[in-house]
Amino acid sequence: MTTSTQNAMIRFENLRQEFTLTGTTFTALDGVSLDIADGEFVTVVGPSGCGKSTMLNAAAGLLDPTGGRVMVDDREVDGPSPRTGVIFQQYALFPWLTVRKNVEFGLELKKIPAKERRKIVDHYLELVGLTRFAEALPKELSGGMKQRCAIARAYAVNPEILLMDEPFGALDALTRVHMQEQLLETWTKERRTVMFVTHDVDESVFLASRVIVMAARPGRIYKEIKIDLPYPRTEEMRLSDGFARLRAQVWEAVYHQPGVAEAHQ
Numbered sequence: 001m002t003t004s005t006q007n008a009m010i011r012f013e014n015l016r017q018e019f020t021l022t023g024t025t026f027t028a029l030d031g032v033s034l035d036i037a038d039g040e041f042v043t044v045v046g047p048s049g050c051g052k053s054t055m056l057n058a059a060a061g062l063l064d065p066t067g068g069r070v071m072v073d074d075r076e077v078d079g080p081s082p083r084t085g086v087i088f089q090q091y092a093l094f095p096w097l098t099v100r101k102n103v104e105f106g107l108e109l110k111k112i113p114a115k116e117r118r119k120i121v122d123h124y125l126e127l128v129g130l131t132r133f134a135e136a137l138p139k140e141l142s143g144g145m146k147q148r149c150a151i152a153r154a155y156a157v158n159p160e161i162l163l164m165d166e167p168f169g170a171l172d173a174l175t176r177v178h179m180q181e182q183l184l185e186t187w188t189k190e191r192r193t194v195m196f197v198t199h200d201v202d203e204s205v206f207l208a209s210r211v212i213v214m215a216a217r218p219g220r221i222y223k224e225i226k227i228d229l230p231y232p233r234t235e236e237m238r239l240s241d242g243f244a245r246l247r248a249q250v251w252e253a254v255y256h257q258p259g260v261a262e263a264h265q
């Protein structure tokens with residue numbers, strides 16, 4: 001399936017990804033074409049093993065595609081880039097560095113002067129509500145706070161794109177809902193192009209303006225569902241009929257696609 005957007009920030013062009021393990025070749029993605037517009041928030045859902053993370057890793061420049069390519073802002077992705085921030089489920093913070101130092105890390109790499117670094121770090125710590133914890137070590141933070149620190153760190157280097165792979169997957173349900181709201185708040189204030197992989201149908205609908213549903217064996221795009229709920233998304237919206245209808249549509253596309261029910265019997 002191809003979606004054509006005029007000013008695509010991320011463009012998957014007929015992407016094919018094979019993996020060879022102990023002599024056997026497995027096609028993780030086949031013929032994936034998708035445009036994600038500048039400033040768009042897209043979520044990707046689908047059954048386990050359908051290639052969601054593979055797609056995200058390809059956009060992050062962590063894979064060498066077997067066929068096709070991924071373009072970012074009309075340039076072919078051929079490795080990790082400072083224009084792209086990646087956030088995984090595992091918080092990946094440096095345990096020996098304070099929250100401040102974790103957020104500052106990428107800025108030091110970019111050789112930003114100390115005074116400016118401090119300003120940037122203060123800004124993003126405030127944005128994610130971690131100002132009071134600037135001098136804490138990651139082990140002193142809850143899971144949600146660690147992930148907010150990771151988000152601040154990703155934002156601090158000012159990437160145009162945020163690739164998020166199940167970033168809230170390890171959090172309890174309440175924290176997760178809170179984090180979704182906070183992420184949208186951050187995104188509304190400082191708009192970035194976001195591709196967000198999740199297993200959670202509710203999460204996919206709440207966050208996105210468009211949900212991409214994938215199918216497995218081989219991994220491919222099965223359906224796109226436009227989420228025509230306005231931003232800012234509110235708690236009441238989660239309980240609305242419109243939300244319920246969209247959730248049902250995504251649920252149907254994820255769990256009632258050919259082959260999924262049989263695979264889980």
Ligand SMILES: Nc1ncnc2c1ncn2[C@@H]1O[C@H](COP(=O)(O)OP(=O)(O)OP(=O)(O)O)[C@@H](O)[C@H]1O
Nearest residue numbers: 019020021028047048049050051052053054055219
């Ligand atoms: N580096 C790799 N080497 C071999 N096989 C891989 C590799 N990465 C992914 N795969 C396989 O490719 C398929 C797609 O994996 P991927 O992690 O992208 O799926 P996913 O949709 O993100 O899955 P899940 O929802 O379970 O996290 C899986 O069958 C996986 O085992």
